[in-house]
Amino acid sequence: MIKENSIIRKTDVINRRMFIIGAAKFIVFAGIVARLFSLQINENKKYLTLSDKNRIREWKLPPTRGDIVDYFGNVIAGNLKVYQLHIIPEQIENFNYLISRLKALLELSDKKIENIIKTKKKIKPWESIIVSENLSWSQFLKINNYLYDLVGVKPVMTISRNYPFNDMYTHVLGYVSQPNEEEILNNDIVAERFVPGMKIGKLNLEKRLENYLIGTNPIQRYEVNAYGKRINQLEFQKGEQGSRVRLTLDTEIQKSCAKLLNNRAGSISVMDIFTGDIIAMYSSPSYNPNLFLFGISNDEWELIRNNPLKPLINKSLSGLYSPGSTIKPIVALSALENNVVDTNFKVKCTGKMELYGQTFHCWKEKGHGVVSLKNAMKQSCDTYFYEVARLLGVDRLNVTAEKFGLGKKVLGDYFEIEKSGLFPNTKWKKNNLGKGWVLGETLITGIGQGYIQTTPLQLCLMTAQIANGGYPIKPKIVVNNNPLSIEEAKNLMLEEAQKNPNKKLFKNEKNIKIIQETMFSSTNERFGTSYRSRIDDPKYQFAGKTGTAQVKRISKRERELDLDIEQIPYKDRDHALYVAYGPYVNPRYALSIIVEHGGSGSRTAAPIAKELFKLIIDRHELRNQQSNFEEISI
Known part of the structure; x- marks a missing residue:
């Protein structure tokens, strides 16, 4: 009898423990289900956005400046297509070989090669280095003809400022060039839209009307891997060109x-x-303000600066x-x-x-x-x-x-x-x-x-x-x-x-x-x-x-x-x-x-x-x- 009661008590203890364990399992399972429901249903948009931010990156491109025209609508400061050469270091098999080939094909100076090497050390492997901002058509063709031997090289067509009348309007329009740190900090619009390679007005009307001419950035959206490397372009959002400005000049x-x-x-x-x-x-x-668009040479600058008739002065x-x-x-x-x-x-x-x-x-x-x-x-x-x-x-x-x-x-x-x-x-x-x-x-x-x-x-x-x-x-x-x-x-x-x-x-x-x-x-x-x-x-x-x-x-x-x-x-x-x-x-x-x-x-x-x-x-x-x-x- 005593033995039978002992067995009953043990069975009750086991049943209670099983019930507690089961209840605990149920509570945990219910909590997991509730949390999963919350994550996947209630907060679906939030975590989808966070996921996309990790997976998708945006790159802003330089905005297209608005045209400046004379009284009769003739473009006196516009934009034209230019050919550039970019290289992507992580895609290059032999950097020294590539640089020597580009030096021979484009007749690059030793100083230019030195600047490319310095830039490579400062940027991430998958970021582009701009070797040339303004290739001639013949140079652009030559690069394309040798692409099979130039792994990591990317010929690019983009937009740049152009003054079709050369020196005719220089003292009215001024010119554009890359902004310095002070110019970026002093203009909220420039700071917001700044990207490497963007140019702003440096003098006269190009500077005075900057906020009207600057335009908005085109945006490229890419899918990237865990290391931030671009895998696939998902979307291209076209930017708006800056306002057109009409002058009273003939x-x-x-x-x-x-x-x-x-x-x-x-x-x-x-x-x-x-x-x-x-x-x-x-x-x-x-x-000629076009000389300043891609960096004026020392010789050209000295000729202008030392001219006794003082071409830099707006008389x-x-x-x-x-x-x-x-x-x-x-x-x-x-x-x-x-x-x-x-x-x-x-x-x-x-x-x-x-x-x-x-x-x-x-x-x-x-x-x-x-x-x-x-x-x-x-x-x-x-x-x-x-x-x-x-x-x-x-x-x-x-x-x-x-x-x-x-x-x-x-x-x-x-x-x-x-x-x-x-x-x-x-x-x-x-x-x-x-x-x-x-x-x-x-x-x-x-x-x-x-x-x-x-x-x-x-x-x-x-x-x-x-x-x-x-x-x-x-x-x-x-x-x-x-x-x-x-x-x-x-x-x-x-x-x-x-x-x-x-x-x-x-x-x-x-x-x-x-x-x-x-x-x-x-x-x-x-x-x-x-x-x-x-x-x-x-x-x-x-x-x-x-x-x-x-x-x-x-x-x-x-x-x-x-x-x-x-x-x-x-x-x-x-x-x-x-x-x-x-x-x-x-x-x-x-x-x-x-x-x-x-x-x-x-x-x-x-x-x-x-x-x-x-x-x-x-x-x-x-x-x-x-x-x-x-x-x-x-």
């Missing part, structure tokens, strides 16, 4: 400017006197020059506006003027005789303007000059390199030089010499605002949405001036007309300084003012020698200037021309205007009727 006129300057140091600027559109802005000499915006006699219309206008002189005021010119023991010479040694305002402007009599400046004073002259754009940036929003220039007054000299103004400085300021410094574009703006009747305009080089025709812009300008008298740059409209008439006589009447460059046809007839700016003080001996320009050392020759607007009846365009060390404005600069105005006027109707494109708003 390529045909820009070409003509380059041809007329003919590699002489100087600048030509052309402006619409109502809309403020910059029609042409050419600085000479220039350089239209950064060149500072004494305006010479081109300032005389503003001097005369200021004197008329301040009731200092009138059209009957006369001065006797004997060829020089004495003041406190100092002699101020007129350009004509024997003088012009008795001259009025019209004859003084026509013959550019210095003595007359010495006297007018003396009576006017530099402070009142400064007010008028600044109204018409002198001493201020014209396109400062677009170009970091633009300089303000200087139109001095008594306060400026005291604050900056710590000295008081003297009367002799007023006299030479009245003929555009002394402290005064202007850019060619400022002189163009000054002339444009004289030509349009004395109304302010805001120059621009990028076409905004819905651009106005010239007639619409003119009417709007006049309407605003009627509503707001402060929109006028003059006190008496009659004074502006007097200046316009004197500029006409300077070009179109006998004895005018630019009479030989006149055009009799009213369609092309223009009014202008010559200028000759000294670059050094002329000694008494040099004045007595009276040397021809060819006998004077190049750097000692005067700068030649000319400002003009046309056609004289119903004017539409203004221009400024400067030829560094070109001698006299009448001899060198004015004939350029004669050739240029014919083209400008002939293209007016084409411009005015040009249909709109899609443009950006800046």
Whole structure:
């Protein structure tokens, strides 16, 4: 009996233990099932995404920049296909053999080979090394013909920036190149879209409009193995090209400017006197921005940098020059506006003027005789303007000059390199030089010499605002949405001036007309300084003012020698200037021309205007009727 009870108790213990174990197994199994259900059903998307991240990788490619076009839609900064050569180290069987073969096929320099070896040490084995960014077609064919012997080599076709007009627009557009660390950090959009091989604007409009031009990255998606090596391309997502930007410039006129300057140091600027559109802005000499796309050679860089004519300087915006006699219309206008002189005021010119023991010479040694305002402007009599400046004073002259754009940036929003220039007054000299103004400085300021410094574009703006009747305009080089025709812009300008008298740059409209008439006589009447460059046809007839700016003080001996320009050392020759607007009846365009060390404005600069105005006027109707494109708003 005792033995039987013992067996029963043992059986109960075993049954309880089996039940506990079974229950535990059930709980564990239920937990596993629940967890599996949670992982595979409830959190399916989460772990699928994590899995894909381990299995799938994205590679961003360099974005395609937007095109820059001229007013008529001609591409002046675009993109073209280029052929590159990449190598993938992990696929190379014998690296030294491959490098020696590429060196022979492509004629690579020892320095280039050294850079490839250094790059190989820095990157992962499956990452590409760019051997050449710009293979010629013949080189590309040669590589493809020898691919059987070049294991690990990958010929690639991609997109790069291109400037089809070479040096024609360099000082307007700038160029692109690979960004440095500071440029990446300072621009959030560049930082977000940066990939090796991407190029950004380094200068001028390419830099200023970077955020509009940059585009979005194309994306390649690849399946990779556990080591990160690409196995298979799954998808290619095309990026969006950057915005297209339309400029106000006319390529045909820009070409003509380059041809007329003919590699002489100087600048030509052309402006619409109502809309403020910059029609042409050419600085000479220039350089080819395509040289910078794939890294300029030391020899090419030294040729550009050491050129005595300074092709790196944008003379239209950064060149500072004494305006010479081109300032005389503003001097005369200021004197008329301040009731200092009138059209009957006369001065006797004997060829020089004495003041406190100092002699101020007129350009004509024997003088012009008795001259009025019209004859003084026509013959550019210095003595007359010495006297007018003396009576006017530099402070009142400064007010008028600044109204018409002198001493201020014209396109400062677009170009970091633009300089303000200087139109001095008594306060400026005291604050900056710590000295008081003297009367002799007023006299030479009245003929555009002394402290005064202007850019060619400022002189163009000054002339444009004289030509349009004395109304302010805001120059621009990028076409905004819905651009106005010239007639619409003119009417709007006049309407605003009627509503707001402060929109006028003059006190008496009659004074502006007097200046316009004197500029006409300077070009179109006998004895005018630019009479030989006149055009009799009213369609092309223009009014202008010559200028000759000294670059050094002329000694008494040099004045007595009276040397021809060819006998004077190049750097000692005067700068030649000319400002003009046309056609004289119903004017539409203004221009400024400067030829560094070109001698006299009448001899060198004015004939350029004669050739240029014919083209400008002939293209007016084409411009005015040009249909709109899609443009950006800046």
